Amino acid sequence: MTSTAFETAAPDPIAYLDRVAATDLGRSYKRRMLEELDMRPGQTALDLGCGPGTDLASLAQAVTATGTVIGVDHDQATVDAARERTTDQRTVTVRLGDIHDLPLPDHTVDRARTDRVLQHVADPVRVLSEIHRVLRPGGRLVMGEPDWDTLTVDHPDSGLSRAYTQYVTDKVVRNSRIGRQLPRLSAGAGFAVPAVIPITPVFRDVQAADKILGLERTTQRAVAAGYFTEEAARRWLDHFSTGPFLAAVTFYIVVAES
Incomplete structure (x- = not known):
C-alpha cells in the first residue's frame, strides 16, 4: 500500500501547523480572518488555541x-514555542490554559x-460560551473551521471516496462537521452572526494534498478500522500515484458579535 x-x-x-500556514491557502484564509476581525489600535485581542504563535505577530x-x-x-510545548517566537513582541502574552475555562475576567477582550x-x-x-463571557459588548469573534463531511476526493470508484x-x-x-454548525452554535451562545464566508480549496497536486490530508496514513487507519479492505486501499492509493488528482473541502469563516 505504500508509495513514494x-x-x-x-x-x-x-x-505541521507551520507547513499549513506557509501554503498559499494558509496565507489566504488567515489574511481574510484578520480582515474580518477589523482590529483597531489599543484593542485587546485573544488567540484561542494559538499553537506555536503562528498568528500572534500579525x-x-x-x-x-x-x-x-x-x-x-x-499544550506546554506549543506555548513554549509561541513564547520564544514572540520574545520581541512586548504586547504579546502567551498563557497555558484550557479554552473551555479561560483564565480571563468577564468582558475584557475586544477581538477573539x-x-x-x-x-x-x-x-x-x-x-x-466562555468566549462570549470574556468579550466586551460589541466585541467580535472570527472562527475558521473545515467541514470534513464536504471532503470530496475524485476516484473512479466513488464508493471508495465515500x-x-x-x-x-x-x-x-x-x-468533523463543526464548520456548518458554527452559525447555529454561536447564536445559541448569545452571538449575532453577521457573516458566514465559505472557502473551498481545491487540490490538484497529490503530494500537496497529502501534506495537508495525510492520504496514506489515513487510509492505513481506515483499513484497521474496517472502512477499507487491503485490496481496496491499494486500488485507492495506486490511482493517486498514477492518475490525475482532485480533492476539495469546504472551509468556513464565521464572524460572530457579542
Missing part, C-alpha cells in the same frame, strides 16, 4: 504598541479568533 508519492510518518505537530501589528494580544493553548481549533475540542458549546470521507468524519476528527 505519500508521507508515511506523521509530521511533528508544530511543523495580531500584535494590528493592535499596535498600545494594544494587547493574549495567546492561550493547552479560533483557527481550526473547535474541530478538536471536547465541548465547542462551552468554548463559545468510505474515505466517512472514516474521516466518523473517526479522525472529533467535531
